[in-house]
Amino acid sequence: MSSLGSAGDKPFTQAQYLDVLDTLRQTPDGNLAVYIHVPFCHVRCLYCACDTTVTHSLEKVDQYLDALEREMGMVTERIGRRRPIQQLHVGGGTPNHLNEPQLARLMEIIESHFTLTPESCASIECNPRRASVGQLELIHGLGFKRISFGVQDLNADVQRAIGRVQSLNMVRDVFLTARQIGFQSINLDLVYGLPFQTPRGFQTTLDQVLDLGPDRVACFSYAHDPARRPHQHAIDTAHLPSPAEKLALFHRAVHTFTEAGYRWVGLDLFVLEDDELYTAQVAGRLYRNALGYTTSADRQVLAFGPSGTAELGDALIRNESDLRVWQMRVNNGQFPVAWGRRLDETDRRRRQAMLHLMCNLKLPASSAADLDHEYEQLCRKAEQGLVEISDEGIRLTPQGRYILHGLCSDQDDRGDCGANQWRFRMPS
Ligand code: SF4
CATH class of the missing domain: 3.80.30.20 (tm_1862 like domain)
Incomplete structure (x- = not known):
């Protein structure tokens, strides 16, 4: 074939x-x-x-x-x-x-x-x-x-x-x-x-x-x-x-x-x-x-x-x-x-988690594992006031929303049909 x-x-x-x-x-x-x-x-x-x-x-x-x-x-x-x-x-x-x-x-x-x-x-x-x-x-x-x-x-x-x-x-x-x-x-x-x-x-x-x-x-x-x-x-x-x-x-x-x-x-x-x-x-x-x-x-x-x-x-x-x-x-x-x-199961769950964050501006605690190491990186953003963490999960603050906007725009611009929508680069 x-x-x-x-x-x-x-x-x-x-x-x-x-x-x-x-x-x-x-x-x-x-x-x-x-x-x-x-x-x-x-x-x-x-x-x-x-x-x-x-x-x-x-x-x-x-x-x-x-x-x-x-x-x-x-x-x-x-x-x-x-x-x-x-x-x-x-x-x-x-x-x-x-x-x-x-x-x-x-x-x-x-x-x-x-x-x-x-x-x-x-x-x-x-x-x-x-x-x-x-x-x-x-x-x-x-x-x-x-x-x-x-x-x-x-x-x-x-x-x-x-x-x-x-x-x-x-x-x-x-x-x-x-x-x-x-x-x-x-x-x-x-x-x-x-x-x-x-x-x-x-x-x-x-x-x-x-x-x-x-x-x-x-x-x-x-x-x-x-x-x-x-x-x-x-x-x-x-x-x-x-x-x-x-x-x-x-x-x-x-x-x-x-x-x-x-x-x-x-x-x-x-x-x-x-x-x-x-x-x-x-x-x-x-x-x-x-x-x-x-x-x-x-x-x-x-x-x-x-x-x-x-x-x-x-x-x-x-x-x-x-x-x-x-x-x-x-x-x-x-x-x-x-x-x-x-997409395999890992891809699907990861993508779902990313889309939830991008669209609904929050990530349920139950999806934490789906984001792998990026979840920990996101949690560290709490010190900068970019996210709020609770028992329910992570919520983007208005400030955090600007950062996510820049990240996801970068990914969209790469023109690889959304494949990177669930793999964004975390800023330092
Ligand atoms: S698609 Fe055509 S009209 Fe739109 S920005 Fe490109 S060149 Fe301009």
């Missing part, structure tokens, strides 16, 4: 992948999610950490859609066709780089392989610079209830330095249009740690974003890693904030949004008080999977498109990142897996 990819010295074969899909076939309907990665953008932003390709070729996008249809056909042939899905997320890249007929075709492909029910939640990431009234109406009409717009920073110096110029007026117009059209939830994404970000400038961005009244705001950490992302060489490190300044920027975001009534969820998300994610966090049942935060502990995530990352039962599986390699494998009738790993 050919090897489709490897995790260190452990090959992940086609047989293993088929085995994972066969297990899913026998799993009752009711907790399935689908992620689709659209790997195209109009231009490359200099800070970008995503798997994407700049193209202006309609044909290239059409060929991607052909391969996507084939990949979905291969998977659903194995797990059963038109199974209901609870969650659909289309990310990228820039999903709204597709033109209107291509967006409509994307939805047709999805709906011919899966069933979206009235309860399904469909979300999509959009670049405001590519959005038009007609396009947003189409996206809403296709059934997307949640939409996310990348804002990053509204300061002109920052925007020039990261190669992403979009005025407040334009972002406001797009946001208000989406509101008027009737999207249930509008999310805005910010990035901190970018060149030329200053406390004053970032505060202005935070205030302007707040004025729009988004339902959720994500505030991501910029990771400068030109060795892995050569286009980041164009960012002059002399203009990047220091680690302390960067932490202060995030602190500003926390302060601004929480003062305005938003609730801080997990590592980097701010939501309204009645948001289900906040309710879940308060109840200690917030989770995180390849799609982000979720209220469902055992959701199975199928992923399609280059670099799509699936979480199926005890397996993590990542597709080929390179568009041409992904396409070639699919067109050759292969599952385009680049990396896969089945």
